[in-house]
Structures are given as structure tokens and as C-alpha cells.
Amino acid sequence: MTQIISALSDVSDRYQALFVDLWGCVHDGVRAFPDAVAALRAYRENGGTVVLVTNSPKPRAGVREQLVTFGVPDDAWDSIASSGDSARSAMYRGTVGEKVWFMGEEERDAGFFEPIGVVQNPVNITRVPLEEAEGIVCCGPFDALADPEVNRPQFLYAKQKGMKLLCANPDIVVDRGEVREWCAGALARLYTEMGGESLYFGKPHPPIYDLARRRLAEIDRMVPDSSILAIGDGIHTDILGASGEDIDSLFITGGLAARETRTSGQPDPAALERYLQDQQMAPSYAIGFLR
Incomplete structure (x- = not known):
């Protein structure tokens, strides 16, 4: 049963690392979401590690340059694993x-x-x-x-x-x-x-998760899968991929599925349940927007 939470901090102390989708979660392709940035900063300040796991075809350096233009600061993340x-x-x-x-x-x-x-x-x-x-x-x-x-x-x-x-x-x-x-x-x-x-080679397929784990190892973080939380708004990419890797997931309902889940600030519980049943997916948690 998917638990609707009000903030990342409700569950973040259970996890040593986050695999975080970018588009629809941290930015909208134009600008950063301030609440999402604040949540990731707070998580890192409490000792957590953030790997941005993105289906962008850009190399890591290109993703970083793009994040600067969107207003996503470097202190909101530790490393990047890109499909590119x-x-x-x-x-x-x-x-x-x-x-x-x-x-x-x-x-x-x-x-x-x-x-x-x-x-x-x-x-x-x-x-x-x-x-x-x-x-x-x-x-x-x-x-x-x-x-x-x-x-x-x-x-x-x-x-x-x-x-x-x-x-x-x-x-x-x-x-x-x-x-x-x-x-x-x-x-x-x-x-x-x-x-x-x-x-x-991107989500939901295994190669990008292997790359994300290597990114953790590069910064001397050996984190078991049971201590990783994947965050994303793509039910068939982020959530399906996390399920395939046996990693807990936080579904951002205000992204691609905002209409189906009737999300304004938070998803409508009944609409969310219908949507997840229809998609045959069961993320660990759900929230309207990353905050």
C-alpha cells in the first residue's frame, strides 16, 4: 500500500542515499523548483547523499551546465548518473x-x-x-x-x-x-x-542504476539497496525501474501524472489509488511535489 507523505523529511532518515529524477521533480525544463532544492539541501545537511539519476542524453558535464541555467545549485546534489x-x-x-x-x-x-x-x-x-x-x-x-x-x-x-x-x-x-x-x-x-x-540505457533499465551505484562508490559511499530511495514522476521509468532494482520509491504525482492523480498540492487519494491499480505499480510513497 502506497503511503502519501507530506514532505521528504517524513521518511528521509530511513535512507542513506537518494536516486533523484530531475525533470518534473527538481525542475520543469525551464527553472528549478525551490521547495525541491530546499528538501535536497536539507537531506544532504543531515548526512544523506544525493545522486541525480536522469534520462537526459547529455553527458554528466552537460547535465551540470544545464542545471546551472535552471537555477539548481551544486550544494543540492553529490553526483550525476545520466542515461547519456x-x-x-x-x-x-x-x-x-x-x-x-x-x-x-x-x-x-x-x-x-x-x-x-x-x-x-x-x-x-x-x-x-x-x-x-x-x-x-x-x-x-x-x-x-x-x-x-x-x-x-x-x-x-x-x-x-x-x-x-x-x-x-x-x-x-x-x-x-x-x-x-x-x-x-x-x-x-x-x-x-x-x-x-x-x-x-536509461530508466527503467538496469545499466543506469549500475552507473548510479558506481557514482556512489566514486565518492566513497557504499550504500546497500535497502538504504536507497528512488524519487521520480515517471511511473514507467522512475517507479518501474526502482521496483526492478528492489529499491524503495517516492512517486511525485504532480509531474507527468498530475491530471490522472488530481494533484494540486497533494494527490487525491482515491484518484491515486485508481491510477496505481491501472498501472499495476505500487511505489513505497507518494507526494504531490518534492519538498
Whole structure:
């Protein structure tokens, strides 16, 4: 049974570390949520460790730069595990070949192809047109507002050629302020539905949780899974992923599921129960917004 709590501090003393989603929990893609920042600062001041676990296709350094522009201070977190870093490692191991067709926004996603030091003997990645590619690297749609179906002709060709699609961000949608945008996960889902093979490295899939644990080890925090709380607003990413890792979770209902859970300040208990039953998920706790 999911417990509705009023603040992170209600349960935070049970956990040594937090795996915290960013978009929809700490910021809205435009600016930071002050209450969320204050809650994470308070948790760290009491000895807790915060790893930001994000499905952003950006490398860790790129995520940090973005957090500065949103107004998320460095003292609200300890480390970052991004889907981008996990996916980049796989790309440089040659998972989808050496010649790749890139999907994404050039300026935003340029850091994805920067050299990576954690892979021994990385392959030489070359970006080429689809007709010359061995595989697809997808950081997101070319147009975040366009229906993913516009990519069907290219995906049909890629599937016929047996190309794998590396998905650097399994999220289906995000809300940038008041605007809902498509993410790489929506394209990967379409490719899979068409019979292609999509490879995922962010939540809810294991590689990003392995990376998050390594981030804890890098700062000399060896924390058992029973002492980690995952926080997020994605029922099929954050909460499903935590469940798969046997990690307790705090569901932020005021994000992607705000309408379904009738969240204003807090979720409506009956609406929340119906939603969780429909999704067949049972997070440990729920709260309207991280605070």
C-alpha cells in the first residue's frame, strides 16, 4: 500500500542515499523548483547523499551546465548518473556499429559524441547518412513537437537493413514548462513496434542504476539497496525501474501524472489509488511535489 507523505523529511532518515529524477521533480525544463532544492539541501545537511539519476542524453558535464541555467545549485546534489553517459559507453564499445545515423538536435546533443575515457579501446564513431549507416544513435526527435510517426519511412528502411537503434533517453514525453514534448523513448518504441531492435540505457533499465551505484562508490559511499530511495514522476521509468532494482520509491504525482492523480498540492487519494491499480505499480510513497 502506497503511503502519501507530506514532505521528504517524513521518511528521509530511513535512507542513506537518494536516486533523484530531475525533470518534473527538481525542475520543469525551464527553472528549478525551490521547495525541491530546499528538501535536497536539507537531506544532504543531515548526512544523506544525493545522486541525480536522469534520462537526459547529455553527458554528466552537460547535465551540470544545464542545471546551472535552471537555477539548481551544486550544494543540492553529490553526483550525476545520466542515461547519456551510459549510452555513450555502449556506443563507443561498438554496440550499434562504427558508422551511425544520428537523430537529435545538433546544438543540444553535440556533447554525446565527445571522446569518452572510461571505455578501453573505443571504436571510431563516424556520423553518416542513413543509407551508409550500420546503426542508429537516437538522442531525441529532430522536432520535439512532431508526431513520432513522421519517422516511419526512415525506420522502415533501417529495420529492413537490420540496424539497431541506441536510445539515449527512454522517456516518452517531458513537460518543458507548459509544453509537452516527445523524447527519444517515443521513437525507440515506434521502431520496436515496427519490428526493429531498440537498445535502452536509461530508466527503467538496469545499466543506469549500475552507473548510479558506481557514482556512489566514486565518492566513497557504499550504500546497500535497502538504504536507497528512488524519487521520480515517471511511473514507467522512475517507479518501474526502482521496483526492478528492489529499491524503495517516492512517486511525485504532480509531474507527468498530475491530471490522472488530481494533484494540486497533494494527490487525491482515491484518484491515486485508481491510477496505481491501472498501472499495476505500487511505489513505497507518494507526494504531490518534492519538498
